[in-house]
Amino acid sequence: MKSGRAACFATYLALASTLLARPDRANDLYLENCASCHGSNADGGMGGSLSDGLWKHGGSDAEMARSISQGVQDLGMPGFEQTLSPEQIRSLVVFLREKEKTAKTQASPPPQPKKGSVKSQEHSYKVETVIDGGLKTPWSLAFLPDGRCLVTERPGTLRVIDADGNLLPEPVAATPRAVELGQGGMLDVAVSPDFALDGWIYLAFSDPLEGEKMRSMLKIVRGRIRDHAWSDEEVIFQAAPNFYTPAGQHFGTRMAFDSGYLYFIVGERGGKMEVQDLTRPNGKIYRVFPDGSIPQDNPFATDKNAIPGIWSYGHRNPQGLAIDPRDHAIYATEHGPRGGDEFNLICKGANYGWPVISHGMNYDGSPLTGLTEKEGMEQPLVQWTPSIAACGLTCYTGDKFPGWKYDFFAGGLRGELHRIRVQDRKVVADEILLSGLGRIRDVRTGPDGFLYIVLNQPDRIVRLVPAE
Ligand code: HEC
Known part of the structure; x- marks a missing residue:
């Protein structure tokens, strides 16, 4: 025995x-x-x-x-x-x-602001807890003009924080079903820039396709919240059923509005050369009108084989998207494999090279490609090797930290928050602002001018506020 x-x-x-x-x-x-x-x-x-x-x-x-x-x-x-x-x-x-x-x-470890204030290059700040407990793998944060705040939870729910800062115990009822498959689930949430007039809220999630085996693909819908329930749903983006896959990884995604357009990301879903193929939806960034219709001046709108919503391609798994309000330039952060995470300036019709070029290697340390650059493929403005597991990006537009105005803040699942200064579409500084708070899933500028961070492990929301 x-x-x-x-x-x-x-x-x-x-x-x-x-x-x-x-x-x-x-x-x-x-x-x-x-x-x-x-x-x-x-x-x-x-x-x-x-x-x-x-x-x-x-x-x-x-x-x-x-x-x-x-x-x-x-x-x-x-x-x-x-x-x-x-x-x-x-x-x-x-x-x-x-x-x-x-x-x-x-x-020399980066600042670990467990308590007290931290002095960084431009500002001293401290970390304030906004929501501690009650959230399961929060993924994205969006502010409503009336002071409420929406939070997605990856297991498949949409939560509301009321104007007094209380997390409502019940999720919004009747939101679309998201399969929590690998990295999938209820992912990004965004609010229409005309919310006060139209009330639209946008959700990006892993949409299930039932069959002998569960398959899924990123889908985007918009709807309104009435009496704490999802209603008036309209489909903004949905791939054809043959592009749904049993793969659990790399849905992307983020959404961002600018100048009357909606931009969004579809991750590569494990695909390789498919990412270079304009007839396939994965590994692309899209530009559509807010109702999902296609602008006629999109780069591939007149190519009858291409998916017309595509704005740029050759992406692996971007999970950060933000627009510089000064010149409307679009930036995205993207997960590389082992090494080679990227901060990219996203240009119309451009090819970002995955999987032909990369600064990273396979997870097991075997070589992926010897090429880090190639004619006709864009170079990142920053490449992080080793990977920071880039997730969440915001251009800071608040007034509480004047020295950070229009800097980009990029989170990473490994825990680092980077402050990136962009001048004339070039990166002139990359400061590690903090580390050690948990996995950073999302970063947003709050309407109050504080910098909000969505964390996993532990699951909570914090914000950076100026320290005297
Ligand atoms: C027989 C001994 C030997 C072996 C084996 C060897 N190296 Fe070196 N390596 C050296 C010496 C000696 C230098 C020069 C050090 C100096 O300049 O003081 C050097 C320098 C380097 C440098 C430049 C460092 C600098 O300061 O710029 C790199 C990079 C490097 N080696 C990588 C490698 C890698 C990777 C391998 C295995 C594929 C390797 N080396 C194998 C002895 C060796």
Whole structure:
């Protein structure tokens, strides 16, 4: 009995350790070829540290790749041009960026504003709790002009915070069914810019298609809330049934209004070259009129095979979308794979390159593509390697933090909040404003001028307010 139980426990331990020891082929490649000189953790040895952020032979991605492929002959590092492919060399650069960031975060962690005020480059701020408890995986936040606030919960519900700041216990009744499948569920919520006149609220969610196997796809509807119930529903975007898939990942999404148009994201749903195909809905950003009809000057509106709502393509899984009110430029943040998260300026008809070019590698550390750029494909304004798991983006338009006016705030599921300054459509600063509060799912400028952050694990809503 006792030995049986012990054997069982041993099997369990073996199983647990194989599950825990996820393959990391970049690490294997590193240990095999590099660790003898640079240490097993890339932090020393006769070749010197590759994680201290100091690069004697050049610290750009291209210069690091050159050091690896050509070696540093006179100091005793062999070139790997003959033994490793450009894709493998690229994955080693990504791997070393991860080591560099881990070392940097350990040496000087970004502000973790658990309590008290934090001094950042432009402002001192503190974190105030808005809603603590009562929410399940909140995903998106939208403010109504009457002081109420809408919150989606990924498991499939729409909640209301009243004008006094109380979370109403009952979700809005009769909202469309969203399947909580992998990363799917009730995702983004947006309010019509003419809400006071038309009352429209927009929802983006994973729409189910029943069959022998559950399939789903991103769908967008608008409706009104009457007596705390969803009504008057109209479909704004829905893909044809053959594009619904059993995949649980990468629905995208966000919605944003500007100059009489609605922009929204459909994630790549696990598709690869489909993302480059204009006849397929996934991996695209769309522009439509608020009623879902198609502007005739959309870039592919006259191409009879293309889906006419497409505004830009070649996207992986963007989950941040915001517009600069100064010049109406559109920006999106996008999840890369392992490395290569992006902050992009979204231009009419442009191709953002997935999966042909990427600054990242596969999750298991195997190479994805050796190409980080290609003619006819856009480069990100910022690429984050390692990934921040970019999610939620706002252009700050409030008055409470004058030094942040029109800066972009990008959240990440790994917990970092980045303040990005854009001048003439170029990024001139990227400050990590905070970390350690939880997974950042959404960031919004409140009508009160405070900066709102939707967090998961723990599930809550906080806001940044100025500290004296
Ligand atoms: C035989 C020893 C040896 C091996 C194996 C080796 N290196 Fe090196 N590496 C060196 C030496 C020595 C230098 C030069 C250090 C200096 O400039 O002080 C160097 C420099 C570098 C640099 C430039 C560092 C800088 O400061 O700019 C990079 C990047 C690098 N190595 C990566 C790698 C990678 C990746 C591998 C495995 C594919 C590898 N090395 C394998 C010895 C080695």
